[in-house]
Amino acid sequence: MFSTKLFQVVMVAGLLLVAPACADGVPGVVVAHVPPSSGIYVGSPGIAICSDGAYVAKYDDCGAASSEWTKAITRVLRSNDHGASWAPVAIIEGLFWATLFAHQSDLYLIGTDRHDGAVVIRRSGDGGRTWTSPRDAQSGLLLDVGNYHCAPVPVLVDQGRLWRAMEDVTGDRPGARHFQAFMMSAPVDADLLMAKVWRSSSRVGGRAEWLGGKFGGWLEGNAVVTPEGDVVNILRVEHRPEGGKAAIVRVSADGERATFDPDADFIDFPGGSKKFTIRHDSVSGLYWTLTNPILPRHRSPDPGRVRNALALMCSPDLRHWTIRCIVLYHPDAGRHGFQYVDWLFEGEDMIVVSRTAFITGSEAPPRQHDANYLTFHRLENFRGLTMADSAPGARPGEEAWIASDAADKP
Secondary structure (H helix, E strand, O other): OOOHHHHHHHHHHOOOOOOOOOOOOOOOEEEEEOOHHHOOEEEEEEEEEOOOOOEEEEEEEEOOOOOOOOOOEEEEEEEOOOOOOOEEEEEEEOOEEEEEEEEOOEEEEEEEOOOOEEEEEEEEOOOOOOOOOOOOOOOOEEEEEEEEEOOOOOOEEEOOEEEEEEEEOOOOOOOHHHOEEEEEEEEOOOOOOOHHHOEEOOOEEOOOOHHHHOEEEEEEEEEEEOOOOOEEEEEEEEEOOOOOEEEEEEEOOOOOOEEOOOOOOEEEOOOOOOOOEEEEOOOOOOEEEEEOOOOHHHOOOOHHHOOOEEEEEEEOOOOOOEEEEEEEEOOOOOOOEEEEEEEEEEOOEEEEEEEEEOOEOOEOOOOOOOEOEEEEEEEOOHHHOOHHHOOOOOOOOOHHHOOOOOOOOO
C-alpha cells in the first residue's frame, strides 16, 4: 500500500502519485522540463544507481527542432537525495536512444549516435559527469556500417555476458515493418569500449502476413532470461487496431543466432504496442513491467498512441501477464502520456523515470507523444499493489473501464 501521506497528496492532485507533485500538478518529481514551444521534446528516459548510492537519470532531445537526425544530444542528471531533487551534470553530443546502466562501478550509455545511426557506447567513471567519446572501434564505436534503431531497453547480465537488443533499419522502406531484430552481447569482464568484444546475432525480419495481415513491425526489444534459462528478445509489436501483442524472439546461447516462430511466439501483452521494460525479480520470482494498456474508454484505431495509463504488470513465465495496478492515469489521451518509462528495483520499491506529456496552465504538448517533462516516481511496496490502489478514475468500475461510444483519436 502507499503511505497515508503520499495518498493525501494523490487526492489533492487528482492522480495517483508515488512522489510529491509539482505546483502545476505534474505527477511525480520533475527532473527536467522542456517547453513545447521550443519544438524540442523529452525522449528516451533512463535511470541507474551509482556505486555511491546516487541516482543518475538521462533523456535525449527529440523533435523537429532538435538535432536528432544529425548529431543527437543526450542530457544527464544526478540526484543525491533519492530522487527528491535533480541537477544536470553532463550534455553529450552524438548519442540517441541510449540505455543507461551501471556495471563494475562504472556507468555506461549504449545507443546510437543519431536517429538511425551507428551503434556507440560511452563510459563514465565519475558518476555521470564526464564520458568517453566513441571515435573508433577501440573507443566505443561498435557498429558503423548500416543504420540502427533502439530505445532505453534493459542490459541483461546472464551466462557471463551482457545482452542488449537492437534493430537493424538499413534500407529505405518507411515505418517499422522492415525493422530486423537482433541481439548484441559481450563478456562481462571485457573492455566494453572495444568493438571486437561485441557479438551480434543474426537478424530476424517480420512479415506483413503475420497476425492475420495486421503485423506492422516490431521494435525496442527486451533481453530477458526465460524460466528455462534461455535468453530471449521480447519486442513491442505494431498491431492495428487491436494492439496488445508482443513477440518473443529466441537467441542461441552463444549469441549468434536469433529465430522466431510466428505460430507460437506472439503473445497477448497489454500495452504491447508501446515501449516497455521487463525485468525479473528474485524476491517474488516474477517478471515485472510497466506498460501503457488501452483501457476500454480509450479504444483507438491507433493503439500505439494511447499512453495515458501506466500499468504495473507481472508474469510467472513471460507469456501470461496480469495487470496489478494502474499507477498513473489521465482521462485525456490526446495530450497526456506517461511513456517509455525506465525503472529499477530498489528493495521493496520500484524507482521510475517517465517521458511525460502533461498540460500545465497555458502550456500544452501538441500530442501525447511529444513529452514536455521528465518525471521521477517511486512505487512503494510495489509487490503488494492491487487494482484497488489504482489512480482515481482507473480503479475497477470507474470511468477508464467504461467503454465510450466514440473511440479516442490521439
